[in-house]
Amino acid sequence: MYGSDSIPDDPDRTAFRKTEKYKLYYDSTSKSVRKKKLPRPVDLLEVIDFKSVSETFARTGELRCGVTKVENRFDKPVFGLDECPGFYFIPAALRIEEECRWIKESLVSFPQPPNRTNHNAVYGGIHNLFNAAKNKQVLVKEDSVADDATFHNHKWASSEELDSSVNGDNCKPVPAAVLLRKLRWSTLGLQFDWSKRSYNVSLPHNKIPDALCQLAKKMAAPAMAVGEEFQPEAAIVNYFGSGDMLGGHLDDMEADWSKPIVSMSLGCKAIFLLGGKSRNDEPLAMFLRSGDIVLMSGEARERFHGVPRIFTDTEHAEIGYLEKQLSDEDDICYLEYIKTSRININIRQVF
Numbered sequence: 027m028y029g030s031d032s033i034p035d036d037p038d039r040t041a042f043r044k045t046e047k048y049k050l051y052y053d054s055t056s057k058s059v060r061k062k063k064l065p066r067p068v069d070l071l072e073v074i075d076f077k078s079v080s081e082t083f084a085r086t087g088e089l090r091c092g093v094t095k096v097e098n099r100f101d102k103p104v105f106g107l108d109e110c111p112g113f114y115f116i117p118a119a120l121r122i123e124e125e126c127r128w129i130k131e132s133l134v135s136f137p138q139p140p141n142r143t144n145h146n147a148v149y150g151g152i153h154n155l156f157n158a159a160k161n162k163q164v165l166v167k168e169d170s171v172a173d174d175a176t177f178h179n180h181k182w183a184s185s186e187e188l189d190s191s192v193n194g195d196n197c198k199p200v201p202a203a204v205l206l207r208k209l210r211w212s213t214l215g216l217q218f219d220w221s222k223r224s225y226n227v228s229l230p231h232n233k234i235p236d237a238l239c240q241l242a243k244k245m246a247a248p249a250m251a252v253g254e255e256f257q258p259e260a261a262i263v264n265y266f267g268s269g270d271m272l273g274g275h276l277d278d279m280e281a282d283w284s285k286p287i288v289s290m291s292l293g294c295k296a297i298f299l300l301g302g303k304s305r306n307d308e309p310l311a312m313f314l315r316s317g318d319i320v321l322m323s324g325e326a327r328e329r330f331h332g333v334p335r336i337f338t339d340t341e342h343a344e345i346g347y348l349e350k351q352l353s354d355e356d357d358i359c360y361l362e363y364i365k366t367s368r369i370n371i372n373i374r375q376v377f
């Protein structure tokens with residue numbers, strides 16, 4: 027699932043996997059271990075850039091071959107692809123203030139129980155992870171269950187408060203900063219059970235926050251039938267660090283595929299691959315920037331898709347403008363995180 031050092035040369039790799047050439051590979055030509063490994067340059071010429079599509083369209087009214095402008099009552103241009111009905115791209119759909127708001131919510135409130143995260147399996151629900159990381163705290167086992175080898179009963183402690191007698195070898199204190207870096211997903215609304223690959227409606231959950239619901243309804247409009255309104259019931263928040271990727275997959279657990287998945291990008295720029303109904307269909311690659319929104323509905327829902335690469339270097343991440351917006355002392359912690367990360371919030375109607 028994550029970045030590796032060399033490109034495997036397997037003739038049986040599917041067309042989808044081959045396009046994962048965009049993955050982060052490091053040049054390992056240097057013999058010296060001390061020499062910093064550099065990311066291998068990758069040819070980005072074939073990657074569709076909807077920012078430039080949008081700018082060219084605004085300037086000249088022209089569109090690149092294969093791209094269409096979708097008529098809608100939306101206040102931003104919405105683009106589609108001739109060969110992919112049901113796929114919509116809304117470049118710079120979010121205002122900068124909205125980007126910052128959803129970055130903060132994704133880090134502070136979305137991973138809060140009863141929402142589940144990838145940490146649940148080992149630690150149970152963890153409260154206040156982001157603040158604990160900001161305050162350099164560590165997760166320790168609660169005294170009352172010191173003989174229990176799991177971390178399901180835990181509390182935050184400062185390093186000064188650490189009592190080594192409570193935490194045996196099995197349960198070393200874990201820095202919140204490490205847990206934050208290892209946060210891969212959180213789920214909002216109806217909770218998804220990854221082990222069963224289905225929604226488990228009996229798991230405790232909160233409704234999707236109202237502001238996110240309203241935003242998703244508005245953004246979903248270009249993909250909805252006239253007179254119908256999108257009903258956000260669940261969302262998955264994906265957190266990507268440098269070298270992380272999301273392999274080719276289908277989102278097929280919702281009942282009605284005519285309803286779109288509303289997918290919002292925040293933070294560092296990424297490459298998104300939109301494949302076909304088989305892994306053997308060669309995918310199209312496109313850039314996803316902070317503030318872009320993608321809708322996948324109808325036929326597009328049957329297509330494999332994935333994210334092989336995020337760009338965390340200053341030149342390619344394209345989030346310099348967030349530095350100004352998050353320059354207050356209270357916001358620096360968000361900036362530090364997002365400078366080398368990407369967050370994706372994808373919102374779904376389940377039934």
Ligand SMILES: O=C(O)CCC(=O)C(=O)O
Pocket residue numbers: 262264272277289291298314331332333370372
């Ligand atoms: O990160 C993205 O843009 C895509 C996320 C996605 O495909 C998923 O969560 O199923």
